[in-house]
Structures are given as C-alpha cells and as structure tokens.
Amino acid sequence: MKKITTLFIAALVVLSCKGEPKETNLDNIDEGTELIETLKDSIVSEAKEVKGQIKTVKQIKEELTAKGFKTFDYVDEETKDTILMQQYFMAFLKTGPIRGQNEEETADLQKEHLAHLGKMYELGYADISGPFGDDGDIRGITIYNVPTLKMADSLANADPMVKAGRLEIEIHPWWAAKGFPLR
Incomplete structure (x- = not known):
C-alpha cells in the first residue's frame, strides 16, 4: 500500500511541477486527470491478485524462489519501500x-x-x-x-x-x- 501511495504522489508531483507559468488550461487539467486516473488504475490492477488480495514482496519472492527464479531485494532510500529484483x-x-x-x-x-x-x-x-x-x-x-x-x-x-x-x-x-x- 505504501508503494501505491508513493507512486500516486510521485505522479501528482511530476504533473504539478512542470515549471511552466501558472495559467489555467482546461485541456491540460483534463489530460493530467486522465493520466493520474490511468496511473492509479494501472497501479491498483498491478497490485491485485486474482483472489483480490495484495501479495507482499516476501510472498512474491518466496513464490519466485520456489519456481527456481533468482531474485534479490533492496530498500529504496527515498521511499523506504522494498524493491524486488x-x-x-x-x-x-x-x-x-x-x-x-x-x-x-x-x-x-x-x-x-x-x-x-x-x-x-x-x-x-x-x-x-x-x-x-x-x-x-x-x-x-x-x-x-x-x-x-x-x-x-x-x-x-x-x-x-x-x-x-x-x-x-x-x-x-x-x-x-x-x-x-x-x-
């Protein structure tokens, strides 16, 4: 959940910090809203398992290891999230x-x-x-x-x-x- 929230906030920050003049352009607002909704939908659907449960990094790593995959994980210094490679x-x-x-x-x-x-x-x-x-x-x-x-x-x-x-x-x-x- 922390990862989803972080990615969502990051998307908002990127979209809001373009360094452009602060004029209101409804086209850009609509595009930004669509992009955020698309990102949110993508993140949510990536996080859901068929059963409707979110797997932890530990669970995913255990499943991959049991199937013979090589993995390692690290903690992202900025977000403190565990990233599974x-x-x-x-x-x-x-x-x-x-x-x-x-x-x-x-x-x-x-x-x-x-x-x-x-x-x-x-x-x-x-x-x-x-x-x-x-x-x-x-x-x-x-x-x-x-x-x-x-x-x-x-x-x-x-x-x-x-x-x-x-x-x-x-x-x-x-x-x-x-x-x-x-x-």
Whole structure:
C-alpha cells in the first residue's frame, strides 16, 4: 500500500511541477486527470491478485524462489519501500547466416515467428518482444520470464526463424524490478 501511495504522489508531483507559468488550461487539467486516473488504475490492477488480495514482496519472492527464479531485494532510500529484483533473460535476435529464402518462404517464416512469440507471451514465458527500428544486425529482442538461461535458450532456439537460420540468438541475464510497468 505504501508503494501505491508513493507512486500516486510521485505522479501528482511530476504533473504539478512542470515549471511552466501558472495559467489555467482546461485541456491540460483534463489530460493530467486522465493520466493520474490511468496511473492509479494501472497501479491498483498491478497490485491485485486474482483472489483480490495484495501479495507482499516476501510472498512474491518466496513464490519466485520456489519456481527456481533468482531474485534479490533492496530498500529504496527515498521511499523506504522494498524493491524486488528478478532475473529475466534478454534474447537478442540477430541476423542469421542463412538469408537466401525466397519471398514466399520468408513470409511463411515470419508468420510462424510471430505465432511462436505470441505463444511464448500467452504461456507466460516471454514478457515483451519487438523488432528494432533500424536495419542493423540486431533485429529485435524478446525478454524471457523463465528461471534459467537453459530454458530461455531452448525457447528462443525453438523460434522457426532461428531454426531456419534466418535469425540467430544471443541471450544475456537481465535484472528488473518485479511488477514495475514500462513507461
């Protein structure tokens, strides 16, 4: 509850301290109110469990540890909240050595690739995936929410694009605060 209150107050402070002149603009007030309501709804829904109970950091850590995940926690000096860090695995999808597929084969592989990533997300193994916006050697990433490097590597290498050699995988352990949304 302390974390939710702190995040809500932080959102209010950020929205109210823009350093702009103190004139009233109803459009900005409406946008700010919508943003606060969206943040509040997001925080509340993140904090609720299916049963309607809020889990403590200790409970979440115990569940993750029982499933084999690596975690650590620290106390935020400013808020005094305990922040739980979890190890994830970031898979970089890089240009593979076999790029000679024709247009139809490439289109089919792309469909299978997207279906694979969708299945990983649906099963809870991947939290986010996406391509990069440039045309570099690193084509995209997938963040795997699994307990071991071996499992992440196995799931990433099951991707049809990787199996066909069009992409190859490079995986690194990555730590992130559990339950914090992207902004």
